[in-house]
Amino acid sequence: MTTKTLHGQEQQSSLPSEVMQTLALLQRRLGHSSDISIRKLNWPEDSSPFAIVCHLNGLVDDKEVNQMISNINQYVIAKRENDGMSVESLLQEVLPGKLKAIRDEEAMVQAVLDGRTVVLIDGLDTAMAASLLGGERRSVEEPTSQTVIRGSKEGFTEDISTNIALIRRKIRSADLRFEDRIIGRVTRTRVSVGYIQGIANPNVVQEVFARLDAIDTDSILESSYIEEFIQDSELTPFPTMINTERPDAVAGNLLEGQVAILVDGTPFVLILPVTFFRFFLSSEDYYQRYDISTFLRLIRLFSFFVALLLPSTYIAVTTFQQEMIPTTLLISLAAQREGTPLPALAEALLMELTFEVIREAGVRMPRVVGPAISIVGALVLGQAAVQAGLVSAAMVIIVSFTAIANFVIPYFSMSSAVRIIRFGFMILAGTFGLYGILAGVIPLLVHLVALRSFGIPYFLPASPLSFSNMKDVFLRIPWPKAKYRPDYVSEINKRRQSDSSGENPKEKLGD
């Protein structure tokens, strides 16, 4: 038997028309896994099945499946008399639009695994699959990793369809496109690439698909898998993609011409290409007044330098360049160091490591013992260590301020990079002093300047210097003045607003 597919090609069905044979095929492939539900619909007379409904437990909406079963019952009983059962009429009459014909074994097995409900009718060599997805999913909640005071409180969930809908709700444009790939030989994870046609750079989109298609792995469990597969360079502590839980951040970035990669099973969506300074912008910057946003951006950059260089500068200055410290400060630092057993470098490394341990413990521990950690961390390790003369009080201040400054960086992946590099700088400072710090900063800058994210220089707009892109990096200019998109991502369609946008109302008020 031949039927016409969507593409108009003739396709031969490879499935048997005997329903029990098909079921045997299915069971051979799926085994007797306990989560597979097989429901036989029997003829009332001889209790032989006329249809079999097969799906995975927990992935389908049971109500809808029951509704479909009763539809099938009605259909079969109605057609039994005149024996006019056909695939076409079935697709039309039982759940129109939701059923799809399947003609080979592989597709049938996959349909079950995807969570679809497969219907086998006795006498037809075509299986049908209905997408009646359901089951327990986490609902849309406030993002936990990136909180804001003003702005949307929705966060992505683990369900990719929900996530796409969340983005679509913000951008109701025909040009917003999502294209899917199934990646992972075992996990068969749905990965969706979102971009706005006409804004996103087509070369970047093409490159993203090329890199995604080159992935041949057994599993994709989180977007970080994808990130590591498609990033430009592995030998860097710096992230070349942003991950975010916030649909509004994704929408904003899509409108600037970036590409989003959504992965089923994780609320973290990748955004690319990105530049270094992007990691210091929060989506809240655009919801607050531009003056305070600008100020906060400068604070974040300052915090970056503090988190990166404060402990090392302290070590360098107190062990090598003591002449740089004002005399009174030097005396009080020297007084604190009287009687402390460890050299400044060892002291700093010890305290930083202690902090990292406390931090890791804070993330991993059960929430019930949370207060215990803070008591031990703050009192025992902080105050008691100083009183016991193990570390100097100044060092505790330095380490604490460094830690707090580290949390100011809006993206966790960037603050992790800083955490790692900091240790390198501390060792350099402890061995060479300020000279050592400079000897570390210069290669770091060289590395940053050489880095690329999907063909875009990572250190834009600082290097190569581009003043037209500076408007939304250190400063945030008010929206009516932001007439153009940053042109490094979107080479086509740079204009955001008309020249007169936001002008008229003010003139009228002035009369």
Add this chain to the structure above:
Amino acid sequence: MNRNGLLRLLFLSFLLLSGCWNRTELNELGITAATGFDKEGKEWVMSYQVIVPSVMAIGQGGAGSGGKSKPNVHVFTNKGASIREAADMSYMENARRLYFAHTDVLVLGIDAAKEGIDEVLDLYFRNNDARETVLVTITDGKASDILKKLIPAESLPGTALSEMIRKESAFSSRLPSIKVYQLAQRITSDSAAAGVPEIKFTGNIKGEMESLDDEKRTSAPGKLVLNRLGVFRGDRFIGWLNRRESFGVSWLTDQVKGSTIAFSSDSKSGKPNSIRITQAKTKVTPEKAGNRFKMRIEVKLSGALLEAGTNQDLMKPENIYKLEQDLAKEVTDIMNIGWKASKRIGVDLPGFADKIHRKYPKDWKKMKETWTEDFKKVELDVQVKAKILRPGLLKKAFRTNQEGSSKSGK
């Protein structure tokens, strides 16, 4: 690959392990607040006031520093053939590495100053741990004695000493401060002259103000005071100028930053006025008059009236103008006193030589040799423009108000 990795590791360890050698922890440093230079015969005697941070911390932490039983500083004195050898001798009695980068002030003993301080200057310019911005003072006695004195109410005597000099320089300008590099500049200039403020201990008992017990009184029996100006010709000390003479030199050399001057106006009351000078500028231009040189000295100064001795109504511009004239005369007198004192000592303290050299280089070549005598023949043409910006809140002197009210009462 394996060998490559080993090489890299080796290289990295060479880099990181060798770097630590000149590391000094803060608790290994003997931070000196002040240094003193004396000479005994051919030998240099070096004294340094080392800060004791642990004692300082007690004073900071506790509410009352009364419980403190040790002084904040400790003074070491060592002898040696050269200055740094003398400093090196300190390791015989001191557990810490001497650290000079935070020294604020150096004190020259009179013996060392008389024999020449070129070695001291050489030391300060040659080494990177000794700063050229250290303030220079001189004492008519031993520098080591000055360093041992405590300054009441101040935690660090060395720092207090340098602060004293700075404050004096900014608010009184009678004994202008001088730093090592300035001293070097001046004694190597054409005039080869420099003035260094003198520090003097007023007490006369030996060992006074060297123990915390002496600090327990409300007024110390002896104090460190800035007394006179020690004058150097070249690197040698040659004499003293008193405060008024030194003030004259300050005016001539444009070193007045702020000062309070008393000046008398009308002869009737005989009471002085005083003015707080907030701005002063001196411009010296040499003028050739035949074979001789005349220095035109233009001074512009302005300030606020602090006290009025005059009976005149100060709301009238002509009276203010009169006061300004008197003030200008006073400043002119001070300058002449300074110039006279310079001539007496025989040193071109105002630095006229450099001005002439710059404006008339050809003439300077001829007169260079005989300048030490010739400079005394230079005449001054002083023009002072004084401006009283604020006469204060009171119109006339208080005394005249009193007289007025008693008259009306009768």
